[in-house]
Amino acid sequence: MELLGMTTIFLLICISCLLLIATWRNMSQNGKQPPGPIAxxxxxxxxxLNPKNLPESLRKLSEKYGPVFTIHLGPQKIVVLYGYDVVKEALIDQADDFSGRGSLPLLKRLLKGTGIVTSNGETWKQLRRFALTTLRDFGMGKRSIEERIQEEAHFLVERIRNTHEKAFNPGRFLTHAVSNIICSIVFGDRFDYEDKKFLTLIYLLDENNEYQNTIQTQLYNFFPTLMEFLPGPHQKMLKNIDEVDKFILEMIAQHQETWDPSCPRDFIDAFLNKMDQEKENGHSVFTVESLTRSTLDLFLAGTGTTSTTLRHALLILQKYPEIQEKVQREIDRVIGRDRSPCMADRSQMPYTDAVIHEIQRFIDFLPLNVPHAVIKDTKFRNYFIPKDTMIFPLLTPVLHDSKEFPNPEKFDPGHFLNANGTFKKSDFFMPFSAGKRICAGEGLARMELFIFLTSILQNFTLKPVVDHKDIDIAPLITSAASIPRPYEVSFIPR
Known part of the structure; x- marks a missing residue:
């Protein structure tokens, strides 16, 4: 009996040792995670890391650790993908695995994870599908989005004309015009440029754009718990978003009072219809909260990115008057001076198309991209990335790849032109990201950039206030976005 007991104990010890060895081997095999600096x-x-210029810090780390490496923002572990090949492998070849949305503390605090941009899983899939369908089919028997952009471009041109060639910073004009497009889609109508509520809304967004570049705001992503209790611009940024939320809730309440299911006027009405259709579904993702966050997502994304790109565009074209003249000659040849530009014109305007693409490539608007996350334990190249790990698929090394774009630091429309002058596509052109999380508003942004820019150049020649050779077009790099240096310009009627 005693011998039997000893044998049993021995077998248990052996089995335990084998299990420990198997577990260790499994951990060793699966646990090879991307290298990086000691945290x-x-x-x-x-x-x-330099919180005020993370892109440059990450470039230096990639030289030491390779195209796939790990960093820590405070306790948050992040895997960085640096270069076209690894970004493509992750976002396109392994699109499902990398389809999660990583959420930096500040982004999570601002957007609360319930809208289109920051949600995950089934909530994200349904909200994104709904937004894409609604944007694509928008009009519902009424005016198309293109017609709305053309109308707003007309208002913008007349507003510029009324400056009577006086030099000014066009940033606010561009923001108002671009914002009115998304307002028209989401709220059902554009705002007058002097509308007080509209001006307050734009002011709050402009102020937040300034705050996001401060060191306190950047440090929020390293030490969110600590920064939550400290004063600074990050606190004002959060209050501003709360004010924008109040405005959106007021608009939703007004829509609910006048809502007619048979005649949806805009995105909010379409969302209310969807809520009504699913009112018996206790697990529906279509709620007032998700409507508020989705509206905020569309408003923020639909205002800042395109207007900032246009600000960059007007600065760059002042620097290179010969490029501006060549675009204007193409406009005169294809469109003329008597009708509004339309998207059908773009295919006949390869040089203008190349210039717009080069503007987006050169400015590298979102150098870090919007964070992703892996939705399950993932094998990537020779590494193991645990489920929910945040991913930074950087856009800078893709848009500034020296093999694809020779002299990438130089602004050159030739990067998107064939030898015979036709437009040249590039797989490296990813200003809207790529894969499952590619920007939902890409089509809208492309229309706005083309119609607004060609409308301006159809009617005006840009005259800088300094010698064009002295203009600095290098973007001001921040950890969030690339912004143009402040400038003034005169618009001379053609």
């Missing part, structure tokens, strides 16, 4: 407890890699 300090709580502080992470703050001493190896």
């Amino acid at each position: 300090l407890p709580l502080a992470g890699n703050i001493f190896q």
